[in-house]
Amino acid sequence: MTAPAPTRRGRWIERWDPEDEGFWNATGERIARRNLWFSVLSEHIGFSVWTLWSVLVLFMGPEYGLTPADKFLLTSVVTLVGAVVRVPYTFAVAVFGGRNWTVVSASLLLAPTIAAFTVMEPGTSFSTFLLVGLLAGIGGGNFASSMTNINAFFPLRKKGWALGLNAGGGNIGVPVIQLAALAIIGAGGGPRVLLGxxxxxxxxxxxxxxxxxDNLASVKNDTGAAKDAARDGHTWIMAFLYVGTFGSFIGYSFAFGQVLTNQFGRTPLQAAYLTFIGPLLGSLIRPVGGWLADRYGGARITLWNYVGMAAATAVLIGAGMRKSLPLFVSVFVVLFVLSGLGNGSTYKMIPGIFQAKALARGLEGEAAVAHGRRLSGAAMGLIGAVGALGGVGINLAFRQSFLSYGSGTGAFVAFLGFYAVCFVVTWAVYLRRPIGRIPATASTSEEKTQLSYAEV
Incomplete structure (x- = not known):
């Protein structure tokens, strides 16, 4: 039976049932796609503002009086704030509505941009730069609210593609701001031109x-969902795996230019010519990771993706020790691509896991869908926040590696070990055995095999 068309009260949609194919084909898909495109735009600019300081530090020459360690600390602080604010941003969608919060969160980006425009000049104290960097961190929160909102608009069978496209469109804000910086540096402009x-x-x-x-009235303010998601072990397992994928993407996005200038002696302009390539390709391929997860299972794609990330990291260690810039840059770009692919596959797993657990509890139909949507939406904020903390760890690891060894090799050795652990966790939890079985109904003695984790 086809669900009734959605009704609007202002910009609120009262009835929303994307799992009903008749409703989806008649009106749902058109509305969901429209919200997706404008969500991508806002999130895209949020990512650009969040990663602004990865570009600004390239403008900050000796006259600013900052050491390489100071710059890594600055970008670590920005990354940290972006990770922390993802938690409240996730639940803001339920409190204010997805459309309303997108307007607010986009407007808030004016604060860090105008503040950076004001202080960006030699003679400004390092503590002032840190404070303004804290403000820029709010751009990282837009991802969490955007993903939670779009998750509610799309049916389970389309979530991998939709979430991958939404996140990939946001992620691409990283290379876009780096390309803009390249053009401005090349034209002899300063950082205030970029901010303007x-x-x-x-x-x-x-x-x-x-x-x-639009706002969806069905997305209610449910603090119980947050508590239930936090108590579920899979939320934290997926958060750990997302550290390996998205933590790598955002951490390397902040650090790549600094590694090139400090380890390979590149000038800011030379570094800018190279730094955008990896984030650009990693962003573009994220929807492909979601699509592959829809088709083959997120757990399988994630597992083999970690194999690739570990192999690429091992080659990076060798390239760094040999001082081979062409090999180093080429493989670093491959690592970006793999991190983007893994971002898409891991995020597709989240709604699938909670939907499968709902079926395992004996829920069916709309009840199972509602339960899975409720918990996956809440879990995404927590997983996104913890995953972004991986970017903090990467920048701090590079900072310590350069202080101790004068290069990033020590940090890459640590990353290699972490990817190996992520591989083992993915295999042990999601591919070693099925989730379990659903008890048969009273009318049959057969057992229906529950979705295996490999299929989520």
């Missing part, structure tokens, strides 16, 4: 969200 470009773009994103996005 983004201020009106933020206003445009907020206005478009207000005009074209």
């Amino acid at each position: 470009i983004y201020i009106p773009l933020i206003v445009v994103a907020a206005v478009l969200a207000a005009l074209f996005m």
Whole structure:
């Protein structure tokens, strides 16, 4: 039976049932896609603002008085704040509505951008740069609210693609701001030119969200969902795996340029010519990771992705020790691509795991869908926050490696070990055995095999 068309009260949609194919084909897909595109725009600019300081530090020459360790600490602080604010941003969607919070969160990006425009000059104290960097961290929160919102719009069979496209479109804000910086540096411009470009773009994103996005009344403020998700062990297992994928992507995005300037002696302009390539390809391939997970199972794609990440890291260690810049850059780009692919596959696993657990509890139909959507939406915020903390760890590891050894080799050795652990965890938890079995109904003696974790 086809669900009734959604009704609107202001910009609120009262009835939403994407799992009903008749409803989805008639009206749901068109509305969901429209919200997806404008969500991508806002999240894209949020990522650009969050990673702003990975670019600004390239402008900060000796006249700023900052050491390489100072710059790694600065980018670590920005990454940390972006990770922490993802938790409240996740639940803001249920409190204010997805469209309403997108407008607010986009508008908030003006604060760090204008603040950076004001202080970006030689003579500013390091503590002031740290404070302004803290403000830029709020751009990292847009990802969590955007993913939670879009998760509610799409049916389970489409979530891998939709979440991958939403996140990939946001992630691509990293290389876009790096490309903009490259053009400005190449033209002899300064950092305030870059910041001046983004201020009106933020206003445009907020206005478009207000005009074209919707709130879903079915996404209720449910603090119990957050507590239930936090008590579920799979939330923290997936958070750990997301540290390996997204933590790598965002951490390397912040650190790549600094590694090239400090370890290989590249100038800021030379580094800028190279740093955007990896984040760009890693962002573009994230939807492919979600699509592959839809088709073959997120756990399988994630497992083999970690094999590739470990192999690439091992080659990076050798390239760094041999001082081979072409090999180092080429393999670093491959590592970015693999991290993007893994981002898509791990995030597809989240709704699948909670849907499978709902079926294992004996829930069926809409009850199982509602239970899975409730917990997966809450879990995404926690998983996204912990995953982003991996970026903090990467920048701190590079900082310590350069202080101790004068290169990033020590950090890459640690990353190699971590990817090996992620491989083992993925195999042991999600591929070694099925989730379990669903008891048969009273009318049959057969048992229906529950979804295996390999299929989520």
